[in-house]
Amino acid sequence: MPVSCRRAFLALFLLFAAGCRPEVPPTLDQQVYIWQRQWQPTHADALAASHADFSTLRVLAAQDHPRAGWSRIRVDTELLKADGRPLVAVVRLDGQLPELDLQRARTDILALVRHWRAQGLAMQGLEIDHDCASARLPGYAAFLAELRRELPAGLRLSITALPAWLDSPGLPDLLRQVDSSVLQVHAVEAPRDGLFDPGRALSWARRWSDLGERPFQLALPAYGVALVNGRVESESPLAIAGERRELQADPQQLAELLAALRQDRPRRLSGIVWFRLPLAGDRRAWPLATLKAVARGEALYADIQPRIRQQGPLHELALANLGTIGGPLPERIELPAQGCEAADALAGYDLQRDAGRLIFIRHTDGQLPAGQQRALGWARCQHLDQGGSRVYP
16 A cells, blocks of 8 residues: 555544544532631631632622621632632522512622622622522522623622422522522531431432533532531530530542542533632631542542651650541550650650650540641650651551
8 A cells, every 4th residue: 555545544544533532521620619707817828728729719708697687708809819710709698588688688799799890809700699498489580680680791690509499390490590500418408417418419419400501510518517406516616515416528428429420420510619618727627638639539548647846855746647638646656766864745645665665655536637737745865766656546
């Protein structure tokens, strides 16, 4: 066969092969909520550390409650502008608001939009979070239709949606009023039934995908709460006595759900919105290291190791979790040591000493979140061998 013919044949073969290649689904977009009502200096670190993993920030911007009334959140506009990611302003309207108050909120929402734009924020969209009863969906749809007519051109309108609405005859018309919806699948049932069920979440997502023609996102939990006498405690402790039952979204369950969604994505699912961006010191939100690992589909593991900070003969000892999820504190840590004058353990551990070793024995259970450290003890020694340490889980 002449060279020119072989080249033509090869070109046709490659063209045919490319046409038969299965289509690769687009990447599952990942976004995150910023839900703090008071902005802190630690927001800067959280934003910088999350920048590569979450495409868009959905920021709590205002809320309206029957008793407290309307209030704006004083977001750090300069920090958000410096971050540069697209923003969705979220307005929380309590589900118990009377319809008259809901209509009055429209004026406040439009003023909020004008304010954000005047501040130079990269406002891509507006999300309304209104967990009303299914019977009130027609009135909610009318409110959204009126609001949309007055929004600036090009500003996308979305809503937070509930699985309880799935069987409502008013849902299709509600979804026609918005560009997209964010289906919340956590904290949507009685607290005694738990915070999150991955099987139900997947089922709800598949049913939601069959509704209408608009894309939707799935709001997934990256936090925990406690139940105290039937009331929900989050970051701020409740000033009531009673036994606390901790409810925590399991990172492994969320990782498995994400894998299932990537393998067989519901037709109209465009992405994930995580609730919520954690700050340093958050008591019940996942550490950012865990959230990023789950979002990326990385391995989940705990890796707790001793760390030594030396200042002359004084050694400050700590435990650091270098893994991606939290893990139990080790039962026993052994450190080779020479020339020790004095040493002691800190809370949770007792110290034993024998020839050439410091031995820390745990006497109190505890967890160490991913990416965090806790003090272990101190020692005044000529030499401590961190590389020769042994950790027994």
